[in-house]
Amino acid sequence: MSSEVSAGSSTQEFVTRIGGRIRTLRKQRGWSVQRLAESGGISRRMLTDIELGRANPSLATVDRVARALDTDFAALSLPDHDAADEQVEGTLVWQAPDGSQALLLGATRSPRAELWRWTLAPGGRYDAEPDRAGAQEVHHVLSGRLTLALEDGPHVLACGQSAVIASDQRYAYRNDGNEPAVFVRVVSGA
Known part of the structure; x- marks a missing residue:
């Protein structure tokens, strides 16, 4: 899934969630910010801002970083829910x-x-x-x-x-x- 956010913006909850998950996955792999930035095709500064929840990345940028981490957009984006939590509004x-x-x-x-x-x-x-x-x-x-x-x-x-x-x-x-x-x-x- 990809697109630029020039016509709007990601929500802060979304930005914070993906930033934390990206940082966790990067550290689990023992990768530097520079290595992930190069693998994801973005600048080191942008990646740092994403991890800190300060950036408003395009959905395409999130998708590229997810692929570099061998995961997907949804895994970075969706909230964790217990199995008993059957009604998710999105x-x-x-x-x-x-x-x-x-x-x-x-x-x-x-x-x-x-x-x-x-x-x-x-x-x-x-x-x-x-x-x-x-x-x-x-x-x-x-x-x-x-x-x-x-x-x-x-x-x-x-x-x-x-x-x-x-x-x-x-x-x-x-x-x-x-x-x-x-x-x-x-x-x-x-």
């Missing part, structure tokens, strides 16, 4: 000033898959970076209209419609309508 991972947001609802490890619920306010947009080769996303619109801006052109989905896209390309989610676009997103192979 982890708010991204939000924009206009009310747009992304909730990570759950994930599997093998095969890797993530379940998301997104809301894009009217005029909202989220620009993504390409995932690993072969990665895919399934989208299902619950309300409003969603435009998937892909390299081969836009694909508009109305309420009740679904689509599968290759996410190993540059793409964006847009809401060109007058009401919020709410959709479910399943990521596999990222």
Whole structure:
């Protein structure tokens, strides 16, 4: 799962959680900040700020660091829950000033898959970076209209419609309508 947060920001709870988990995993491996930064393709300063909960990293940056640590985005992002805790409302991972947001609802490890619920306010947009080769996303619109801006052109989905896209390309989610676009997103192979 990847995207820049220029249109919004990660929540502080999310930033603090991933920072602590990244630091723990890095130390368990005996890696320096520099080694992980190079492996994850980010600057040492950015990684330090992420670990201290002071940075607002893009979701793509978190994904790259997770891969460098041989884990996944969901393992760094989702809160720990007891087996008895069956009702999880989701982890708010991204939000924009206009009310747009992304909730990570759950994930599997093998095969890797993530379940998301997104809301894009009217005029909202989220620009993504390409995932690993072969990665895919399934989208299902619950309300409003969603435009998937892909390299081969836009694909508009109305309420009740679904689509599968290759996410190993540059793409964006847009809401060109007058009401919020709410959709479910399943990521596999990222």
